[in-house]
Amino acid sequence: MLAQLRIFSSGRVASFLKQYHPIVHLLLVGTVMARMASSMSMPFLAIYLSRESQLSPLLIGAIIGLGSLAGTAGGFVGGALSDRFGRKAIMMTALLGWVVVFAGFALAKATLAFMLLNMLGGLCRSLYEPVSQALMADVTEKEKRLKVFSLRYIAINVGVAAGPLLGAYVGAFEAWLPFLVTAVIYFIYAVILYVCLHRFGIRAIEGEQRTTVTVRSAWRVVASDRVFACILPGGSSERSATRR
Numbered sequence: 485m486l487a488q489l490r491i492f493s494s495g496r497v498a499s500f501l502k503q504y505h506p507i508v509h510l511l512l513v514g515t516v517m518a519r520m521a522s523s524m525s526m527p528f529l530a531i532y533l534s535r536e537s538q539l540s541p542l543l544i545g546a547i548i549g550l551g552s553l554a555g556t557a558g559g560f561v562g563g564a565l566s567d568r569f570g571r572k573a574i575m576m577t578a579l580l581g582w583v584v585v586f587a588g589f590a591l592a593k594a595t596l597a598f599m600l601l602n603m604l605g606g607l608c609r610s611l612y613e614p615v616s617q618a619l620m621a622d623v624t625e626k627e628k629r630l631k632v633f634s635l636r637y638i639a640i641n642v643g644v645a646a647g648p649l650l651g652a653y654v655g656a657f658e659a660w661l662p663f664l665v666t667a668v669i670y671f672i673y674a675v676i677l678y679v680c681l682h683r684f685g686i687r688a689i690e691g692e693q694r695t696t697v698t699v700r701s702a703w704r705v706v707a708s709d710r711v712f713a714c715i716l717p718g719g720s721s722e723r724s725a726t727r728r
């Protein structure tokens with residue numbers, strides 16, 4: 485009976501792996517790692533700042549809010565940058581930017597440093613998230629894309645659920661340690677993703693799929709649709725609340 489169960493489960497796993505491009509599987513695993521890492525540290529940022537600095541609660545709130553503000557601005561140009569420089573370049577820039585951000589949180593002492601780092605973190609997220617989703621769509625058949633994005637949201641939930649528990653455990657040793665661990669996880673993910681993107685020839689796939697979208701054309705769409713323009717700030721606030 486146990487042997488039959490093993491054969492059945494291994495068959496299902498093999499079938500699942502064959503359904504999607506290897507890059508999709510890597511991005512799903514990376515989503516779990518990245519969300520777990522960021523959820524391990526970012527929810528405790530306000531506590532960390534209140535304990536490790538002399539900042540007022542108002543200034544701490546402003547520092548945290550700057551990340552969402554930068555993310556909103558960055559999301560407006562992320563697609564255009566991806567079309568111009570390629571998915572690989574933007575994703576690597578965002579991931580390495582996150583390494584700098586979380587290592588900086590562990591080492592920084594100055595108020596201005598925390599402000600700039602959190603703004604950079606918000607900018608990196610606004611660049612990485614839409615580009616990674618676009619890359620998933622690039623390497624997935626149209627009829628399978630809905631399921632892929634559903635799996636991605638499951639991966640996000642798994643990472644967000646496990647991250648704070650792991651962060652509380654690691655933070656019990658040193659307050660700065662969760663930020664440093666997060667930086668290491670993002671660096672490992674960046675290296676693995678770089679190797680795999682090069683291995684599977686993502687630049688050729690981009691050349692087949694890419695469409696030209698400029699910041700000016702995106703702004704024209706927003707300016708011409710008042711309902712959409714009103715929804716955008718609310719959507720940004722919702723994503724910010726979900727991340728925290």
